[in-house]
Amino acid sequence: MAAPVISPEIDGLIQLLSRLPGLGPRSARRAALHLLKKGPSAMEPLARALTEAAARIRPCSVCGNLDTADPCHICTDPRRDPATLCVVEEVADLWALERAAYKGRYHILGGVLSALDGIGPEDLDIGGLVDRAGAPEVTEVILAMNATVDGQTTAHYITDRLAESGVAITRLAHGVPVGGELDYLDDGTLTTALKARRPL
Amino acid sequence: MAAPVISPEIDGLIQLLSRLPGLGPRSARRAALHLLKKGPSAMEPLARALTEAAARIRPCSVCGNLDTADPCHICTDPRRDPATLCVVEEVADLWALERAAYKGRYHILGGVLSALDGIGPEDLDIGGLVDRAGAPEVTEVILAMNATVDGQTTAHYITDRLAESGVAITRLAHGVPVGGELDYLDDGTLTTALKARRPL
Numbered sequence: 001m002a003a004p005v006i007s008p009e010i011d012g013l014i015q016l017l018s019r020l021p022g023l024g025p026r027s028a029r030r031a032a033l034h035l036l037k038k039g040p041s042a043m044e045p046l047a048r049a050l051t052e053a054a055a056r057i058r059p060c061s062v063c064g065n066l067d068t069a070d071p072c073h074i075c076t077d078p079r080r081d082p083a084t085l086c087v088v089e090e091v092a093d094l095w096a097l098e099r100a101a102y103k104g105r106y107h108i109l110g111g112v113l114s115a116l117d118g119i120g121p122e123d124l125d126i127g128g129l130v131d132r133a134g135a136p137e138v139t140e141v142i143l144a145m146n147a148t149v150d151g152q153t154t155a156h157y158i159t160d161r162l163a164e165s166g167v168a169i170t171r172l173a174h175g176v177p178v179g180g181e182l183d184y185l186d187d188g189t190l191t192t193a194l195k196a197r198r199p200l
Numbered sequence: 201m202a203a204p205v206i207s208p209e210i211d212g213l214i215q216l217l218s219r220l221p222g223l224g225p226r227s228a229r230r231a232a233l234h235l236l237k238k239g240p241s242a243m244e245p246l247a248r249a250l251t252e253a254a255a256r257i258r259p260c261s262v263c264g265n266l267d268t269a270d271p272c273h274i275c276t277d278p279r280r281d282p283a284t285l286c287v288v289e290e291v292a293d294l295w296a297l298e299r300a301a302y303k304g305r306y307h308i309l310g311g312v313l314s315a316l317d318g319i320g321p322e323d324l325d326i327g328g329l330v331d332r333a334g335a336p337e338v339t340e341v342i343l344a345m346n347a348t349v350d351g352q353t354t355a356h357y358i359t360d361r362l363a364e365s366g367v368a369i370t371r372l373a374h375g376v377p378v379g380g381e382l383d384y385l386d387d388g389t390l391t392t393a394l395k396a397r398r399p400l
Contacts (some may be wrong), residue, residue, distance in 0.1 A: 005298040009256055011248040019233050019242075020217075022227040032253075033292055036266050040254035042219075045248035049213040050235070053244035056209055057236055066236050068207050092233055098205040110235040117224050 010036065026167055062109030062132075064125055066091050080105055085132060085143040087158065089151065097144060103140075107132060112150040113155060124154075133165045140168045147174060210236065262332075264308030264325055266291050281307055285332060286342040289351065297344060298301065304342075307332060312350040313357055324354075326361060333365045340368045347374060 006014070010032060018028035035042050059065070060072035066072055074080060074094075084104030088094050098121050109124040133141050141162060144150035157167050176185060176191035204268050206214070210232060218228035235242050259265070260272035267273055274280060274294075284304030288294050309324040333341050341362060345351035359369050375393035376385060385393075 005274065006295060007257065007266075007273070009249070009253050009268060010266060013246075013251070013253050016246045017220075018248050020223075020231040022223060022230060027222040029292060029295065030222055033266075033290070034221050034258055035250070036253060036291075043250040043254035046213075046216045047247040049209070049265065050243040050247035050250070051215050053209050053213050053232075053236060053238035057207065066210060068205075068209060074205065090233070091236075092229060095229065097208060123216070184238075 003154040011054060014042045062128075063106045064091070064110060064128075065094055067108060074105060075147075079103075082137045084142065085129070085138055085140070086144050087129060088144050091155075093144065093146075104140075109154070111144060112148075119159065121161075126158065129158065130161055130165070133162050133167050138167055140170060142173045143169065143171045147172075211368065224369055262328075263306045264328075265289070265294055265306060266311060274305060279303075282337045282341045284342065285329070285338055285340070286344050287329060288344050288390040289346060289354075293344065293346075304340075309345075309354070312345060312348075314350045315395055321357065321361075328356065330365070333362050333367050340370060343369065343371045346371075 001111075013035070014025075014028050014032045017023055017031050018025050021154060024030060035046070057066050058068075058070055060067055060070055060075055062071045064077045065072040065074055069076070069189060072194055081104040085107050086097060086102060086104055087107045087109060088097065091108060094108060097106075097173070105131045109126065109129070111119055111124055113119055113121065114126070123163045129141075130191050132138065141158075143155040143158060145155050162169055173196065174189065176182065176189065182190060213235070214225075214228050214232045217223055217231050218225050218281065220228075223231060235246070240309045249320065256268045258264055258267050258268075258270055260267055260275055262271045263272055265272040267355065271274070281304040285305045285307050286297060286302060286304055287309060288297065289309055289312055291308060294308060297306075307325070307329045309329070311319055311324055313319055313321065313324070329341075332338065342356075343358060344353040345355050355371060374389065375396060376382065382390060387393050
């Protein structure tokens with residue numbers, strides 16, 4: 001219905017933008033109009049950034065991080081502690097842990113086990129993790145999956161798989177978020193935080 | 201802080217995406233990751249669409265619509281009624297009216313008068329509208345600005361400017377939105393709808 005009026009060039013741009021997570025059809029139209037009103041000075045840098053990323057960014061064959069180098073800069077950085085492997089679901093989680101000043105290395109699973117979505121161990125990079133955890137320099141594996149049912153199921157599965165490797169297996173602490181108010185917290189978190197209370 | 205870990209290519213892409221309306225820093229990261237995970241097959245078409253739009257889309261010198269042709273396809277379409285000009289704020293409003301099956305022509309102001317934002321008549325394409333409304337084939341100007349204070353102020357201003365042109369000046373009807381429930385409607389709309397009641 002909109003086809004005869006919106007030119008195919010604009011319509012194509014809207015269609016592609018609407019595939020981005022967080023942009024529905026309406027906000028994709030808004031984003032496209034914003035770019036069109038700003039003109040080439042807004043569209044050309046984005047086009048260049050996309051072309052460059054498409055050409056140069058690839059997953060690290062060791063940890064799964066996205067980078068221009070393979071192995072990635074984290075895997076090859078000699079200042080990072082090779083004794084600690086932090087296992088995360090996605091690259092976004094790696095970025096989050098970097099903001100938390102973690103100084104070891106990572107292993108990205110590429111998702112979590114999910115019976116509902118039909119994702120089994122063979123769909124995740126668990127074999128690579130078992131291999132890496134068996135290396136002599138690795139002494140600790142931190143399981144930093146999301147605190148969801150699927151995330152915790154995956155953590156249990158990995159704990160079983162690593163049982164014979166002899167590395168220490170730890171997980172992130174659960175508790176009251178820093179800055180959080182008890183009154184607004186869900187009961188599960190509060191119960192966990194109470195059970196895991198620490199001496200001052 | 202994130203600079204040493206996220207490669208500059210990814211960071212640049214995130215920065216550019218976060219400038220789009222509707223995408224904050226977090227959703228820009230999500231959108232960038234989505235694109236990076238899909239790989240070149242997702243990024244290259246978007247880069248091409250942007251390059252093409254940057255090169256080919258420009259504002260119509262007659263009505264202000266965005267199109268590859270100038271005058272645009274609406275202005276040059278002989279099937280569209282040249283007697284009716286619909287005045288809208290932005291191209292997005294033109295797209296909305298096209299979905300409402302309007303069959304006349306348009307005039308895009310490029311905004312509304314706003315004392316707060318320092319937007320005066322010289323910042324909008326009101327001169328062009330007065331010229332076009334003076335053409336012999338134009339018999340009606342429909343003011344389709346948003347039903348906001350600024351939109352209605354602009355409508356009044358344009359009505360004054362067109363007073364001597366002799367064209368009929370109309371505005372969109374205000375009232376209960378189709379499918380709307382009275383109980384959820386603001387009082388202003390309900391008062392307007394009651395005053396403007398129509399015989400069945």
